[in-house]
Amino acid sequence: MTVLVNVLVLGALALTVEAPTWNTSAIVALVIGGILGSLLGRLSMLRAVRLVGPTRSSAFMTGSPLVAAFAGWLILGEEVGAADGIGGLLVIFGLLALIRSRSTPTALVGGTPVPATKRLVRIGYAFATAAPLFFGLGFVLKKWGLISYPEPVLGAFIGTVAAFLLVVLIELGSGRLGRRLDDNFRNIPWWFVAAGVAMSGALLSQFAAFTHLQAWLVGVLQGTQGLWALLFGWKFLRSEERIDRWVVASILLVLAGVILIGIQM
Numbered sequence: 001m002t003v004l005v006n007v008l009v010l011g012a013l014a015l016t017v018e019a020p021t022w023n024t025s026a027i028v029a030l031v032i033g034g035i036l037g038s039l040l041g042r043l044s045m046l047r048a049v050r051l052v053g054p055t056r057s058s059a060f061m062t063g064s065p066l067v068a069a070f071a072g073w074l075i076l077g078e079e080v081g082a083a084d085g086i087g088g089l090l091v092i093f094g095l096l097a098l099i100r101s102r103s104t105p106t107a108l109v110g111g112t113p114v115p116a117t118k119r120l121v122r123i124g125y126a127f128a129t130a131a132p133l134f135f136g137l138g139f140v141l142k143k144w145g146l147i148s149y150p151e152p153v154l155g156a157f158i159g160t161v162a163a164f165l166l167v168v169l170i171e172l173g174s175g176r177l178g179r180r181l182d183d184n185f186r187n188i189p190w191w192f193v194a195a196g197v198a199m200s201g202a203l204l205s206q207f208a209a210f211t212h213l214q215a216w217l218v219g220v221l222q223g224t225q226g227l228w229a230l231l232f233g234w235k236f237l238r239s240e241e242r243i244d245r246w247v248v249a250s251i252l253l254v255l256a257g258v259i260l261i262g263i264q265m
Contacts, residue, residue: 010157013157029145041132048127060125062254063254065261068215072140094249
């Protein structure tokens with residue numbers, strides 16, 4: 001539902017802009033970047049949220065700048081200095097503190113919040129680790145595509161359409177497409193609709209940032225979502241999120257890391 005809403009919102013906005021000259025390699029980069037971020041990264045992130053909660057999942061997401069920094073250096077020739085390496089170490093130390101947190105994460109099993117078992121925590125952390133890998137690589141490919149196809153709205157729309165079509169093909173191949181349509185349109189999940197609208201704004205902001213900033217720096221700034229997840233989680237999910245000082249310390253460490261990386265610009 002969130003990806004479908006992205007397609008509808010960004011598609012409407014795409015009608016208002018003028019398309020640049022066609023560039024096949026740039027379009028392919030935008031397609032792959034969209035699949036990595038809008039589909040694989042998002043699926044991994046949502047699964048991690050279900051298993052270990054939004055606060056811990058978002059803390060792992062601050063690792064995406066590290067992936068973007070390495071891939072950006074390798075593919076785009078973006079430079080990363082010594083201070084960036086120190087910032088990266090702070091992020092890693094923060095993630096280690098998070099994993100060693102003394103509190104018990106809350107998982108969603110069948111839609112019911114329950115204390116997560118050690119097995120669910122391990123699986124949740126695996127998905128939480130995969131998400132920044134997908135997002136970080138997606139950042140670099142989107143930036144690469146926009147270099148030769150410089151239209152942020154269309155870039156965001158192309159990647160989202162690619163992700164949506166792949167979702168449809170996966171559901172069609174598994175024989176679940178009819179059930180999925182019935183689930184989403186008989187009782188419309190309005191929270192996911194709202195999330196899709198918010199994510200559309202986030203995608204537009206992200207692609208606009210790519211036209212002015214290095215890919216890894218965009219990832220750094222997006223890494224601050226851990227702070228917002230902590231704030232909103234504490235405000236609205238107190239019954240489901242038990243946040244102890246280890247979790248707070250880990251998020252402060254990862255934020256210190258991404259800030260140290262960011263100020264070098």
